[in-house]
Amino acid sequence: MTAAASERADARVTVLIADDQPLVRTGLSLILRSDPSVEVVGEAADGAEAVDAAARLRPDVVLMDIRMPLMDGVRATAELAAAHPECRVLALSTFDMDEYVVAALRAGASGFLPKDVSPEDLLAALHTVKAGESVVAPRLLTRLIETYVRTPDAPQPLAxxxxxxxxxxxxxxxxxxxxxxxxxxxxxxxxxxxxxxxxxxxxxxxxxxxxxxxxxxxxxxxxxxxxxxxxxx
CATH class of the missing domain: 1.10.10.10 (Winged helix-like DNA-binding domain superfamily/Winged helix DNA-binding domain)
Known part of the structure; x- marks a missing residue:
């Protein structure tokens, strides 16, 4: 492989889309396929399918809906973080302020975006997450945790x-x-x-x-x- 070809391969992001709504998956796929540096390698309709598909396809990033039936995005993220830590998870939420987002970050997600994010920001976020960085603004994350850290389902503080x-x-x-x-x-x-x-x-x-x-x-x-x-x- 030439140096130029290697550089192009490094810049490419392979993505698995996990969302229980077919229309959302189709829309996200169309957006991502418009960028030649992004390759959609598969889709999943729930968290369990996402975990199985990620094990087979080994995407760089899983674009993970947080609220899904059978296995939600939080549990799927935890399983992926444990079994395939090299696979990054970018969580999607309908709402900016969502306790499930904090749970997904605890589970190992590298960041989150609202579902109404612009195509440009979504594409940029995928590259950022692949590079090993988080895409959630620290101040917004702080607001999220301050809002939901006291909910009954919040885990006990670390030792x-x-x-x-x-x-x-x-x-x-x-x-x-x-x-x-x-x-x-x-x-x-x-x-x-x-x-x-x-x-x-x-x-x-x-x-x-x-x-x-x-x-x-x-x-x-x-x-x-x-x-x-x-x-x-």
Whole structure:
């Protein structure tokens, strides 16, 4: 394979679409097929089908509807994260503020988008997720967690010892990530370089076994490092 061909292959994103509504699957497929850098390798009508299809087709990204019959997107995401961690999940939700979105991020989704997202943003998000980054805005994720962290179905906080794996500097970086701060803002707040912040972030991810900033925010709340503001539902 030539260098140019290899570069084109690396830029291509293979996608599995999982949604219980045939019309939605067709619409998403038409949007994705309009971009030559995206290849739709399959479709699934529920979470169980998505898990089976992902095991066979090994897509880069599963575009996963959160609310589906038989097996919802949250459980399917958890199974994929455990069995095929190299396969990224981009969750789709009808509503911006949805407790199922937080559950999907806890389960291992690399981000989420509302179903009314523009085609341009959807295509860009697929490439971002394939690259190993999250596509959920930290401040929006913080709002989501603050809204739903107290629901009856929310899991119990992580053992307090989880933060003992981190150095004091790393704990502070994690706290700032949870407030929605970007690397440049963290660097300014802690009076350190952006490259040092990046090193801290990499170390935090490795020590806590998480993949991206979205899961870092969830971990910060579940460990008790950051708590919902008073008066939050």
């Amino acid at each position: 307090s010892g989880v933060l003992s794996r981190l150095t004091p500097r790393e704990v502070e970086v994690l706290r700032l990530i949870a407030t929605g701060a970007e690397n440049t803002e963290i660097a300014a707040a802690m009076r350190i370089s952006v490259s040092t912040v990046k090193n801290h972030v990499t170390s935090i991810f490795a020590k806590l076994g998480i993949r991206d900033r979205a899961q870092a925010v969830v971990a910060a709340y579940e460990s008790g490092l950051v708590r919902p503001r008073p008066g939050t539902p």
